[in-house]
Amino acid sequence: MNGLTLVLILLVGGLGLLVFNHDTGQTFGMANDDFAHLIYLLPIAAVLSAGILAGRRGPAGEVLRNIVIWLMIITVLVAGYLYRDDFSRFAARMTAGLMPGSAVVMTTSEGGQEVILHRRLGGHFQARVEVDGTTIQMLVDTGASAVVLSAEDAERLGLKPETLTYSVRVQTANGEAYAAPVRLSRVAIGPIERENIRALVAEEGRLTESLLGMTFLSTLGSLQIQTDELKLRD
Known part of the structure; x- marks a missing residue:
């Protein structure tokens, strides 16, 4: 079973659990919104993991560079998620200024x-x-x-x-x-x-x-x- 198939199975399974537990509001003791965010992050984690694993091949300097690049990408994604409301407000102010x-x-x-x-x-x-x-x-x-x-x-x-x-x-x-x-x-x-x-x-x-x-x-x-x-x- 390749990685893509595993990710697809996890996604389908996670969505099925959300639908099944819609009325209860929780899945595995987590709020459905939090569980949905976790499922949403699975494909991103898979892509990042594949990139890091691919970067392990080759000279040590190139491996280190690839790891640093992926760590920067992870940092940007996490920051984007944590400050999504601030970014939305910034975009709103830009829109208001232009229109x-x-x-x-x-x-x-x-x-x-x-x-x-x-x-x-x-x-x-x-x-x-x-x-x-x-x-x-x-x-x-x-x-x-x-x-x-x-x-x-x-x-x-x-x-x-x-x-x-x-x-x-x-x-x-x-x-x-x-x-x-x-x-x-x-x-x-x-x-x-x-x-x-x-x-x-x-x-x-x-x-x-x-x-x-x-x-x-x-x-x-x-x-x-x-x-x-x-x-x-x-």
Whole structure:
């Protein structure tokens, strides 16, 4: 029996045990997640072992060099596994820097999902929000009682600002103004989505950027700011 066959048997056997012990949550006294990680590492260990064994042939200097190389590879793999969460956060920050407002979806320690937004240079949190199939850049504003669309974004959604009734009095940075009430069929940030959201359309020239307000934010499970990160949970 060659090494590849043995590894395949161990993998199939390990997966079978995980399926069989799914309801109990443990395999051989280990949590199923930990046992799954062990099974996952088997092919890597086999490849590394084969490389080390192959490196034993030849002059002593070449053998030593091969062993050092494989030890470095092992160190990198272990470090990558131990610091995987830090690498994920680094990648998230890179994504946010290249695409401001992009929602980064992370897995929490409880196994749930949360959407992370990074503070932009102006000090605000910006989100790429999908509204009725159209992506709109919005400022996250807990001080806004509702989702508020600029006249330009309303037009992009197929609304005609000139036909709306501006009957709601609102207070803006430019003073008092009026807005038109509308309903949005779907509003989503990453995997978090809501239907039939109450919103307002600002008068033309009153708002330069749409606001993601409390008619959406108040439906979330939690909203938490940590330094330069805004974390949203469904």
